[in-house]
Amino acid sequence: MSERSLGSSRIFRLAHQDPELVAIASKSRALFAQWEMRGGPIVSDCGTVISDEELEPWVSSMAAAGAKYEIASSSSTNTLRLPTRKLPSHALLDLSGGVIDVDRVKSLLTGATAAATHLEQVRALEQLARGVRIWTESGHADFDTAVITAGAGTPELAAQVGMHTPSEMEHALRLTFRLRAGVENPQCWIDKPFDGVSTYQHENTRGQWAVGAHMPIDDVAWEVGRDHAEKASARVVRNYVASTLDDVDPTEIGRVYCTHPNLGDGFHFLREGGIVAFYGDNLFKMAPFVGKTLAEAIVDGSTPSQADLAH
Structure with missing residues (x-):
């Protein structure tokens, strides 16, 4: 964490x-x-x-x-x-x-996802005609969808594909x-x-x-x-x-x-093609809900809003 x-x-x-x-x-x-x-x-x-x-x-x-x-x-x-x-x-x-x-x-989630997790520094994101290309230190790989949940690193990555998130x-x-x-x-x-x-x-x-x-x-x-x-x-x-x-x-x-980022309570989702970015503050209490929502957005192509999710 x-x-x-x-x-x-x-x-x-x-x-x-x-x-x-x-x-x-x-x-x-x-x-x-x-x-x-x-x-x-x-x-x-x-x-x-x-x-x-x-x-x-x-x-x-x-x-x-x-x-x-x-x-x-x-x-x-x-x-x-x-x-x-x-x-x-x-x-x-x-x-x-x-x-x-x-x-x-941390123990629960890392254990549940260990087989599907690959740790590597992300350098850049690129929109493709179909899907997303992720560039890392060792090269690149193509995926259907990418989710940016990089904390302080989110603004830089999101900006590469035309999305603005608070950086202060x-x-x-x-x-x-x-x-x-x-x-x-x-x-x-x-x-x-x-x-x-x-x-x-x-x-x-x-x-x-x-x-x-x-x-x-x-x-x-x-x-x-x-x-x-x-x-x-x-x-x-x-x-x-x-x-x-x-x-x-x-x-x-x-x-x-x-x-x-001192944004106060709340969170936001942005989407640009196959890339979803997420940011907010005071979020650990929302962790299970945010994870479920992001997973659903990946599958159905939606861009969730806080108001819709509340109801």
């Missing part, structure tokens, strides 16, 4: 500020359940808490999609299981949320700390206070707590460089943990650095 899928875990949530994405996430969760029948538990059932000064778009989107949720407050001590005594004044509890075991997904990237960092004794099955937490640090948090492995902060663009823009972005992000996260998370030891024990 690479870019924002680095690390051993990611947050799963149905909750989005768009009912179409809630519906698609729900379909993805059902597909994860099918994967679990083959590879064992993938998504934990701890739940995901969304605390946001603008909570209504989250609530209305969940309601419109028919997703299960609860509304909690700082007095809901039996509902909120977060490693802080400073509980949010109000929050949405996504009952289907949890932690995705990225390592288990920024830096991201999340740190890992130890939970103090007595913290059991904490919920994932996406916190967007009116003032203060906006964060995303979850139990990385048992007894470890991962925290990332949504940083000002001046600190994480691609141009500032990795070193500046890491130092600025680490400083903000460590200060936040020390001041806010009572049940987390503020000593850093690990970190995950990655790059991402």
